[in-house]
Each structure stands twice: as structure tokens, then as C-alpha cells.
Amino acid sequence: MSQTHEQPTTRAFDAAAAGFQDLGRYLWEPIGAATVAATAPQPGERVLDACCGNGASAIPAAHRVGPDGLVDAVDLSAPMIDELNALAGDLPQLRSHHADATTWPADGYDTVQSALGIFFFPDMAVGTEWLIGRARPNGRVGLTIWRDGAMEAAGHHLHAAIAQVTGTEPPKRPQHPIFAINKADAYRSWLVERGLTDVDIATHELRLPMTPDIAWLVITGSGFVGALSALSPADVDAVRDAYLTSLSEQKVDELDATTLIGTGTTPG
Ligand SMILES: C[S@@+](CC[C@H](N)C(=O)[O-])C[C@H]1O[C@@H](n2cnc3c(N)ncnc32)[C@H](O)[C@@H]1O
Structure with missing residues (x-):
């Protein structure tokens, strides 16, 4: 099943695919490992991994379900799917699909999981309800999002650097429904409103050391790379220098990358 969307998000992840593995x-x-530890697929089970990227949660899920199970890994970015196929090796139970998770038709999955994907859906609530509907009755759902404040320092310093190099104003913080639910209590309530029961929110604390190499990988190996797409190679080099200088001057030596892993059960 194949579908191409020439949308900014897709283009950003197409561009990020090469650096994604390094980061x-x-x-x-x-x-991805923490997400799969929370959803805990069992041998022989069927799993839908939505917004799979290059397989950070889909590949460990495929190892868990084993050769008698199945993982359908779905992503809108063709280069991400290519990376997944290259990384997965010989895992016949892992099937990759270049497709839109918000219209993925199959259902009856024992587990539906998505790491860092639902906030890209054009309508986050509707898309999430669609994913939840792909699980069987009494199935498991695990959806991972960034906790409030995670990754923000990288975005702030990147946009300031782009503004400095291009002589433009940094963009204002975008309005997005994720910012209303990226704390544990709000996320729990939101998942209950989507129809899940036994909802649990696990906090996965993660901090990245912001050495120059990792700090730049955070940009080139993530959706942030989309912000560089209109710049010339010389301007990208200048943005890199300005970004690293800004991090250093502000003594940003760590990046908060903490996530909330929401799990729940579908109605029986
Ligand atoms: C931040 S990445 C996370 C990838 C992977 N789950 C991981 O944790 O490494 C978000 C991914 O969602 C994909 N994506 C965004 N909207 C999508 C949609 N509607 N259907 C399928 N994939 C989508 C992007 O192409 C990108 O690969």
C-alpha cells in the first residue's frame, strides 16, 4: 500500500531519514525501546506500529512477537521506510508500508503503538481515535509523546540562529493541541476521552549530552531539519555555527528529551 503526501512534515522527515539513524x-x-517495554507485545501477536520512522519501536516489537507474529509498520515518508527495510534485516514478521496511518484500514490488532507520531496528524484527536480503533476489543494501545518542554531548547536555539543568519524574525511558538495535553494528568484524561480504559502514563526521562556533534545531529536527524530546507549550503553552515555558539554561550550542555508513554486498553 503506497501513498505520497508532499506536505511539509513528510518532506522534513524525508530529509531527516539519513541522519535519523545516527541520532x-x-x-x-x-x-522506542521504552514504548515497546510498555506495550509488551507477546509472541505470536499482531501489532500495528503507526508513524514507524526507521523502526525504533517496530523492530523491537517484531523481535518480541517472533516469527509467528506480525508487525505492520506504517509511515508516510518513503525514505524512512527504505531506512527501516535496510535496518530490519531478516525479520519476515515485520511488514513495512509507505502509507498514511490515519487511514490505515486493517484492524483487530492485539497492540497498536505509535512513538512520537500522533501530534503530526492533521487532526490529532480524530487520527488517534482512528488508531485506537485498529486494536481488537480488549487490545493494548501505547502512544508516546514529548513531555512539556522536551526538545524545546534545540528548537529555540535553531530558530534564533536561522533568524540571525537570514535577518528574519524567529517564528512564534506554534499553536498546537499537543501543548494542552503534554503533562501526565492532562494526557491521561485525554486518552480516557478517546475511549481507553486502565490508562497509565509512564514518564521516560531522557537527557542528551549536547556535545557539538550530538547537538547538530538533533537538527539533522529529526523533523527540525525541515527548517533548513530553504537555505543555501553556505547558510546552513552559518546556521550551524550560530546555533552551536548560542548553545555554548547559554551553557546548554543537556537537552531534555523526556517522553510520556500513555498505555490503555480498548473496550471489550
Ligand atoms: C518523530 S518521527 C518518529 C518515528 C519513530 N516512531 C521513532 O520513534 O523513531 C515521526 C514519524 O511520523 C511519520 N508520520 C507523520 N504523520 C504520519 C501519518 N499520518 N502516517 C504515517 N506516518 C506519519 C513521519 O514521517 C515520521 O517518520
Whole structure:
């Protein structure tokens, strides 16, 4: 099943796909592993991994379900799916799909999981309800989001650096419904409103050391890279220098990358 969306989010993740793996061991993989530890797929089960990227949660889920199970890993970015296929190796139970998770039609999954994906949906509530509807009755759902404040320092210093290099104003903080639910209590209530029971919110604390290499990988290996897409190579170099200088001057030596992993059960 294939679908292409030339939307800014998709283009940003297409561009990030190459750097995604380099950043993965610091960021995506620990978060993916924590997500799968929370959803705990069992041998032989069927799992939907929505917004799978290059497989940080889909690959460990595939190992857990084993050859008698199935993981459908779905992402809108074709380069991400290519990276996933290259990384997964010989895991016949892992099936990758270049498709939109918000219209993915199959259902009856034992587990539906999505790490750091639901806030990209055009309508976060409707898209999340669609995902929850892909699980069987009494199925498990695990949805991971950034906790309030996570990743913000990188975005702040990046946008300030771009503004400095291009002589423009930094963008205002975008309005987005995720900012209303990125604390544990609000997230719990929101998942209950989406129809889940036995909702639990686990906080996965993570801090990245902001060495120059990792600090720049945070940009080139994530959706932040989309902010560089209109810049010339020389301007990208200048933005990198300004960003690293700004982090150093403000003594930002750590990046909060803490997530909230919300799990729950679908109605019987
Ligand atoms: C921050 S990345 C997370 C990737 C992966 N889950 C991980 O934790 O490493 C978000 C991913 O969501 C994908 N995405 C965004 N909207 C999507 C949609 N409607 N359907 C499928 N994938 C989507 C992007 O292409 C991107 O790969």
C-alpha cells in the first residue's frame, strides 16, 4: 500500500531519514525501546506500529512477537521506510508500508503503538481515535509523546540562529493541541476521552549530552531539519555555527528529551 503526501512534515522527515539513524542510538532507539517495554507485545501477536520512522519501536516489537507474529509498520515518508527495510534485516514478521496511518484500514490488532507520531496528524484527536480503533476489543494501545518542554531548547536555539543568519524574525511558538495535553494528568484524561480504559502514563526521562556533534545531529536527524530546507549550503553552515555558539554561550550542555508513554486498553 503506497501513498505520497508532499506536505511539509513528510518532506522534513524525508530529509531527516539519513541522519535519523545516527541520532537514533541517543534518542529514537531508547524511546522506542521504552514504548515497546510498555506495550509488551507477546509472541505470536499482531501489532500495528503507526508513524514507524526507521523502526525504533517496530523492530523491537517484531523481535518480541517472533516469527509467528506480525508487525505492520506504517509511515508516510518513503525514505524512512527504505531506512527501516535496510535496518530490519531478516525479520519476515515485520511488514513495512509507505502509507498514511490515519487511514490505515486493517484492524483487530492485539497492540497498536505509535512513538512520537500522533501530534503530526492533521487532526490529532480524530487520527488517534482512528488508531485506537485498529486494536481488537480488549487490545493494548501505547502512544508516546514529548513531555512539556522536551526538545524545546534545540528548537529555540535553531530558530534564533536561522533568524540571525537570514535577518528574519524567529517564528512564534506554534499553536498546537499537543501543548494542552503534554503533562501526565492532562494526557491521561485525554486518552480516557478517546475511549481507553486502565490508562497509565509512564514518564521516560531522557537527557542528551549536547556535545557539538550530538547537538547538530538533533537538527539533522529529526523533523527540525525541515527548517533548513530553504537555505543555501553556505547558510546552513552559518546556521550551524550560530546555533552551536548560542548553545555554548547559554551553557546548554543537556537537552531534555523526556517522553510520556500513555498505555490503555480498548473496550471489550
Ligand atoms: C518523530 S518521527 C518518529 C518515528 C519513530 N516512531 C521513532 O520513534 O523513531 C515521526 C514519524 O511520523 C511519520 N508520520 C507523520 N504523520 C504520519 C501519518 N499520518 N502516517 C504515517 N506516518 C506519519 C513521519 O514521517 C515520521 O517518520
